[in-house]
Amino acid sequence: MGNVHQEIRQMESRHWHDKAVPALQRFLLALLVWWILSNDLIGSVWIGIPTALLVGWVSLKLAPPGRYRLRLLALPHFCLYFITVSVIAGLDILQRTLSPSLPLQPGMLDLQIDLPEGQPLWLFMITISLMPGTLSVNRQSDSSIRLHCLDTSNNPQDDAKALEHRIQTLYGLRTSNS
Amino acid sequence: MSLLIDLLQAALLLSGVVMFAAGTLGLLRFPDTYCRIHALTKADNLGLGLIIAGLMLSAGSVLLVFKLLLIWLLVMLASALSGHLVAWEGDAQGMDAASGDLPSSGNAAQDSAERER
Structure with a gap:
């Protein structure tokens, strides 16, 4: 019984991990592009971070993470x-x-x-x-x-x-x- | 040293211009749609790359270098994708690969006239 529970918890955690890592990657990528475009990340952080969050979310909806990872x-x-x-x-x-x-x-x-x-x-x-x-x-x-x-x-x-x-x-x- | 960099920059920018000119010349000289896409995508990709490389030499900040690279990447993606889409549509319409001719439109008189020629 305990073994099954542990397996389920492992599956859940893997599931959570599979969603969080691509989301974080997209957010950081969007933030990087914002930084490149704005030249001044600190001064424009109030627009930059919400925009990067929005872009990350939209890109996950439009292009869900694939199975294949770049090395x-x-x-x-x-x-x-x-x-x-x-x-x-x-x-x-x-x-x-x-x-x-x-x-x-x-x-x-x-x-x-x-x-x-x-x-x-x-x-x-x-x-x-x-x-x-x-x-x-x-x-x-x-x-x-x-x-x-x-x-x-x-x-x-x-x-x-x-x-x-x-x-x-x-x-x-x-x-x-x- | 700065003279050397200036010379290198001039050489890169000028060869970029030459590549764009070659792409345009190819667009005019090449015989059919498929070949013309080849000329545009490849020559413009290299031409823009050379111009970007030339501009990077006087960018002065890492951020500007990244911005130039981002421009190159986006234009490259756009030109490769749009080239692919034009070729895809040409193939879907049955455009011949060797001659670039479209299949005749079912006009019988025109067909027989073309066959006789």
Whole structure:
């Protein structure tokens, strides 16, 4: 009997914890943005704190916390990777637009991507659109992702697979870190 | 030292302008809707990034650096999402990936005329 009670209490406390931590995170994030925008947190605290509370509450209602958490330790590496591919993507466009022959070989590519619904998949869709030569179009009914590629002869599926691995690492969805 | 920073800042700002120009040129030169979205999202993302990096050098306060980064992040999200939505709508209307042509509207005379061409 005592064991069951303890289990129930543990479940309740976990439930409470699951709600409080995202709420606190959203509040602090909203407060950080307020601080950045206002330049003066102390002077505007009477507007800032209620606003941050309201924003945190609205964001929890509109976008409930997902099951997948970013691994903060893996974030700098991912940001560095993202900046590198952004630069390559921009230079790729620069080179193609300035070239008189306009080297393009556009086409669609349907790709199976092993990422769960929610944050990881959305991050993939946004990032792939900013990577060289690929643009996310939609999700097909068979859960593959349709990409538009500027140059289909350039093996765009390799880039997409590399990004898939990076996001799996970022969310701790892979056991090995290789 | 300050001359070096000024030069670096000028180089970053000017290359940002070049990237925006390349994006606009791509919008004009690229053959269809999908390719034009590529040019805009990627070139503008890098162009704004370079301009933001240039401005950060003379920001003078950490808060202003964060504010500039926040602007870059929001514009990046907006351009990637709106690009995705335009491509999504193009695909939903059956726009051809290689030529960018929409399927013909069921006008029989026009269809046969196009087939003969």
